[in-house]
Amino acid sequence: MAFINPKKKEVQVKIVYYGPGRGGKTTNLEYIYKKFRERIKTEMVTIKTHGDRTLFFDFLPFDIGKVNGYDIKIQLYTVPGQVKYNATRRLVLRGADGIVFVADAMAVRREKNILSLKNLQENLANYKKSIFKIPIVLQYNKIDLAEQGIPLLPINTLEEDLNDKLKTPSFKASALVGTNVVATMKKIISMTISSIIKELR
Amino acid sequence: MSYTLGQKQLDTIEGVLQQDLIDIGVRCVFLIDMAGNIIANRDNGKIKHDVYSLAALAAGNFGAVSAMAKIIGEGEFSLLFHKGKKENIHFNKIISDFLLITIFSNDISLGFLRLKVNEAVEKIKQVLETINVP
Numbered sequence: 014m015a016f017i018n019p020k021k022k023e024v025q026v027k028i029v030y031y032g033p034g035r036g037g038k039t040t041n042l043e044y045i046y047k048k049f050r051e052r053i054k055t056e057m058v059t060i061k062t063h064g065d066r067t068l069f070f071d072f073l074p075f076d077i078g079k080v081n082g083y084d085i086k087i088q089l090y091t092v093p094g095q096v097k098y099n100a101t102r103r104l105v106l107r108g109a110d111g112i113v114f115v116a117d118a119m120a121v122r123r124e125k126n127i128l129s130l131k132n133l134q135e136n137l138a139n140y141k142k143s144i145f146k147i148p149i150v151l152q153y154n155k156i157d158l159a160e161q162g163i164p165l166l167p168i169n170t171l172e173e174d175l176n177d178k179l180k181t182p183s184f185k186a187s188a189l190v191g192t193n194v195v196a197t198m199k200k201i202i203s204m205t206i207s208s209i210i211k212e213l214r
Numbered sequence: 215m216s217y218t219l220g221q222k223q224l225d226t227i228e229g230v231l232q233q234d235l236i237d238i239g240v241r242c243v244f245l246i247d248m249a250g251n252i253i254a255n256r257d258n259g260k261i262k263h264d265v266y267s268l269a270a271l272a273a274g275n276f277g278a279v280s281a282m283a284k285i286i287g288e289g290e291f292s293l294l295f296h297k298g299k300k301e302n303i304h305f306n307k308i309i310s311d312f313l314l315i316t317i318f319s320n321d322i323s324l325g326f327l328r329l330k331v332n333e334a335v336e337k338i339k340q341v342l343e344t345i346n347v348p
């Protein structure tokens with residue numbers, strides 16, 4: 014639910030990183046924060062538990078400059094992934110314009126990814142939004158773990174499990190190392206902005 | 215999905231925030247939607263808060279309290295107040311999609327603030343009722 018301010022010539026866009034707990038959503042935002050430190054003038058906001066797990070959300074504002082004369086203010090959020098936090102997860106999703114679904118590529122997390130995507134679909138439906146209509150990008154995270162001999166899901170399995178119906182862009186990534194973190198973000202930003210522009214026409 | 219307000223509507227809202235709240239001594243006031251977007255904000259020029267982070271947290275906070283209200287069988291709490299040693303924050307819901315957040319010091323009494331906030335809310339409501347939030 015982007016807000017367009019004709020007076021300030023500004024558009025605020027909300028992008029939410031969704032996915033199973035421990036998949037790497039917070040790590041994505043931390044990487045972006047580090048990488049663009051000089052462009053992001055404020056602190057990253059995080060509400061977490063003592064155990065360093067996301068309790069409510071992380072928030073990172075990110076200015077990407079002007080499109081058609083309008084300042085685009087991207088607001089990046091993560092949700093708490095743990096199953097028990099669905100009420101707060103749903104709150105963060107309110108008014109989302111675009112979604113990055115961060116899947117955990119570890120073989121042992123296969124079921125968790127599938128359940129989390131299903132949960133996303135349900136929570137979007139709660140706001141009368143369709144997972145097939147909202148801009149969404151998939152990220153298969155932790156591919157760096159292959160080097161340590163940790164069993165990962167083959168990409169075609171991930172695609173079959175998660176992207177069979179969505180048919181949306183997907184990225185192999187390592188949020189820890191930074192592989193494709195920026196590429197994922199750029200893709201969701203461009204898809205979200207085109208969808209807002211298209212809808213305005 | 216997106217929505218917008220016209221220049222004139224924004225002027226009206228900003229005028230209300232300025233005259234009804236900043237001019238009586240409120241430090242900072244902002245109108246946000248439940249997604250955490252800032253619709254309009256005003257401050258007394260002496261402080262610069264990180265309004266985008268405040269908006270994100272305020273929307274989350276209000277959302278959490280509303281969810282609590284539902285659980286205990288209360289439709290909702292339409293206003294919230296956080297008291298500090300020097301600074302206080304007051305939240306007031308406007309129709310179903312917006313929140314007016316006022317930051318003020320102890321120089322202003324809560325009673326007077328509430329009165330002025332109510333007046334402002336009524337005026338802003340008239341503007342917001344004319345638009346369609348998706």
Ligand SMILES: Nc1nc2c(ncn2[C@@H]2O[C@H](COP(=O)(O)OP(=O)(O)O)[C@@H](O)[C@H]2O)c(=O)[nH]1
Pocket residue numbers: 032033034035036037038039040041067091094115154155156157158186187188189190
């Ligand atoms: N090896 C590896 N570990 C990662 C990667 N991304 C996240 N992690 C680790 O996985 C754990 C959970 O990450 P976090 O970002 O908190 O997950 P969230 O629950 O989705 O926010 C942390 O210990 C991270 O350091 C990655 O790409 N590779």
Ligand SMILES: [Mg+2]
Pocket residue numbers: 038039040066067091092093094
């Ligand atoms: Mg997290």
